[in-house]
Amino acid sequence: MKENRLSHSGEQRESGKQQVIDTIRAAGSIARIDISTATRVSPATVTAITAELIDVGLIEEIIPDVPRQDAKRGRPRVALKIRGNAHRIAGIKVSHRVISVVLLDFEGNDIVGHEMPLQQACMSVSLLCTEIMNALAQACGKGGFDVSTISGIGVGLAGLVDAKRNFVYWSSSLDERNVDFGAHLAQHTPCPIFIDNDANLVAKAEHLFGKGQNVSDFVVITIEHGVGMGIVINNEIYRGSRGCGAEFGHTKVQLEGALCQCGQRGCLEAYVGDYALLREANITNGGVGHRDLGQLVEAAQSGDQMACSIFDRAGRMFAMGLANVVNVFDPKLIILSGARLSFDYLYSEQVIQEMQRWVVQVDAPSPEVLVHSWGDLMWAKGAAAYAIEEVSALAIRELASSEK
Numbered sequence: 001m002k003e004n005r006l007s008h009s010g011e012q013r014e015s016g017k018q019q020v021i022d023t024i025r026a027a028g029s030i031a032r033i034d035i036s037t038a039t040r041v042s043p044a045t046v047t048a049i050t051a052e053l054i055d056v057g058l059i060e061e062i063i064p065d066v067p068r069q070d071a072k073r074g075r076p077r078v079a080l081k082i083r084g085n086a087h088r089i090a091g092i093k094v095s096h097r098v099i100s101v102v103l104l105d106f107e108g109n110d111i112v113g114h115e116m117p118l119q120q121a122c123m124s125v126s127l128l129c130t131e132i133m134n135a136l137a138q139a140c141g142k143g144g145f146d147v148s149t150i151s152g153i154g155v156g157l158a159g160l161v162d163a164k165r166n167f168v169y170w171s172s173s174l175d176e177r178n179v180d181f182g183a184h185l186a187q188h189t190p191c192p193i194f195i196d197n198d199a200n201l202v203a204k205a206e207h208l209f210g211k212g213q214n215v216s217d218f219v220v221i222t223i224e225h226g227v228g229m230g231i232v233i234n235n236e237i238y239r240g241s242r243g244c245g246a247e248f249g250h251t252k253v254q255l256e257g258a259l260c261q262c263g264q265r266g267c268l269e270a271y272v273g274d275y276a277l278l279r280e281a282n283i284t285n286g287g288v289g290h291r292d293l294g295q296l297v298e299a300a301q302s303g304d305q306m307a308c309s310i311f312d313r314a315g316r317m318f319a320m321g322l323a324n325v326v327n328v329f330d331p332k333l334i335i336l337s338g339a340r341l342s343f344d345y346l347y348s349e350q351v352i353q354e355m356q357r358w359v360v361q362v363d364a365p366s367p368e369v370l371v372h373s374w375g376d377l378m379w380a381k382g383a384a385a386y387a388i389e390e391v392s393a394l395a396i397r398e399l400a401s402s403e404k
């Protein structure tokens, strides 16, 4: 085997370590020789790197369970795995009415899941920081340990977020624009914080734990209060140059159309988001409307014409949006991901068929569309998975710099 030559520069040492730890994480447990094959790093270098990673407690050796007939052939091969106890990581998702928290160990195993209701959906920066820290403290309390034992916090927010800078251009949870949210949250905790758009984190969760496992290129579309999208290209989340790519909900579907919560007009979200449907219902009904989406769905199910036509239009708008996504990206797979699948107006066979009609016609099958229903805790798990990756990168960077 040809060795992927690592020079002695700190940067390359760091990337070698990162490659090794990523390979171990992806495999679950793996022998040194298989790491060498997967990474094309020489067995000697893999041995040196893994010794160091064991030394600092990021990975550990295990003897895998071997079936009896294989065990006869000799000593079972020692494998390496991520050491779960190395770090405790929090993932937090801020929704319209609730903050969801999951605590995972460094290996990605669930420790605690917790949900804390929110009194209001849109609030000041300082109140949102306080609420996030309260939810985190409650989750830690449930697990019986102190917040100070957390090594990294991933936070998912709806809106336009530059993840690299932990900067929020706009979020429906915040009452002001252009917020250096990472810096604000850092005033409450010394722990490293990683903020991202919530749909990106769902894409991360789908990639690691859901329907996107072993798929290198796919698109996730989330429908909640608003409409979000996460794009995975070549196993990486695509974020755009300013961190505001993949804003499917704010693609324009109508010139000077309905007012969107982002402040612009004609966005897809302003036709298919929960708030848009309720607004439409209330306007059509002369202001005497439905309190929540559940009520509107019930009305449609019992044959109410006005309710039916609202859902019908939303479904057609959504199908048009999906067809545009396919025509731009031509992904292998589209995952419609969310907790609202009981409200199936956007996930129906009719919507998918309509989408297929609007996709450019070639003699090859259209992309597969999968529907995946999961709750807010799964979104939070995506936030935790993002934080695990970032904490891992920080640990490797510290290790490399201590060797310089």
Ligand SMILES: [Zn+2]
Binding pocket: 249, 250, 260, 261, 262, 263, 264, 267, 269
């Ligand atoms: Zn908008």
